Amino acid sequence: MSIIHEPALFDAAAGRLKGEGVSRSTRTIRELPGVFAAEEERASLDPTLPVYEVEMHDRCGEVEGGLYFGVSHVHPGKVGNEFFMTKGHFHQKRDRGEYYWGIEGNGLLLLMDEARHSWAERVFPGSLHYIAGHVAHRLINTGDVKMIVGACWPSDAGHDYEAILNEGFSVRVVEQDGSPVLLEARS
Numbered sequence: 001m002s003i004i005h006e007p008a009l010f011d012a013a014a015g016r017l018k019g020e021g022v023s024r025s026t027r028t029i030r031e032l033p034g035v036f037a038a039e040e041e042r043a044s045l046d047p048t049l050p051v052y053e054v055e056m057h058d059r060c061g062e063v064e065g066g067l068y069f070g071v072s073h074v075h076p077g078k079v080g081n082e083f084f085m086t087k088g089h090f091h092q093k094r095d096r097g098e099y100y101w102g103i104e105g106n107g108l109l110l111l112m113d114e115a116r117h118s119w120a121e122r123v124f125p126g127s128l129h130y131i132a133g134h135v136a137h138r139l140i141n142t143g144d145v146k147m148i149v150g151a152c153w154p155s156d157a158g159h160d161y162e163a164i165l166n167e168g169f170s171v172r173v174v175e176q177d178g179s180p181v182l183l184e185a186r187s
């Protein structure tokens with residue numbers, strides 16, 4: 001019996017994962033109600049339009065001490081003047097942190113603490129982002145090509161989308177005169 005095991009594969013240039021333990025999911029515009037300010041426009045778009053895909057490598061399940069590795073592929077696009085973005089979440093176990101790193105494309109990592117204070121970091125190929133526990137995070141593609149971002153996070157962190165869906169982030173990223181700007185959200 002061989003003791004050399006075949007590992008999964010990470011194509012770092014393309015941000016693609018392959019092999020045992022790898023799964024893929026797509027979030028279409030239909031699955032993002034209440035995420036964009038222009039809800040009527042979102043609802044009028046082709047419901048099958050992909051907004052982002054997530055690939056992840058799971059070899060441990062949701063256990064304390066485990067790690068997940070993932071890659072998010074956020075498509076370019078807008079709903080009204082607001083850029084395509086991920087749903088965004090706090091971790092269910094609030095104290096869990098996460099690393100992100102930029103692989104391709106350009107955008108912003110929007111961060112918000114529990115007091116609803118928001119800030120952003122620029123994301124570009126080679127950028128590295130430490131997301132502390134108790135901080136909600138959302139990726140926003142402000143460019144015109146796909147934005148690809150790697151991630152590694154504790155496998156028991158979980159996703160809490162409720163807090164974000166109820167109140168949203170306190171800042172929205174929209175295009176104004178051809179540039180991305182951060183605006184205080186009204187909802």
Ligand SMILES: O=P(O)(O)OC[C@H]1O[C@](O)(CO)[C@@H](O)[C@@H]1O
Pocket residue numbers: 054070071072086087088089137138150151153159
């Ligand atoms: O879960 P969201 O907010 O849609 O973000 C996409 C993905 O980004 C990650 O933070 C890293 O890939 C995952 O935990 C998450 O599923």
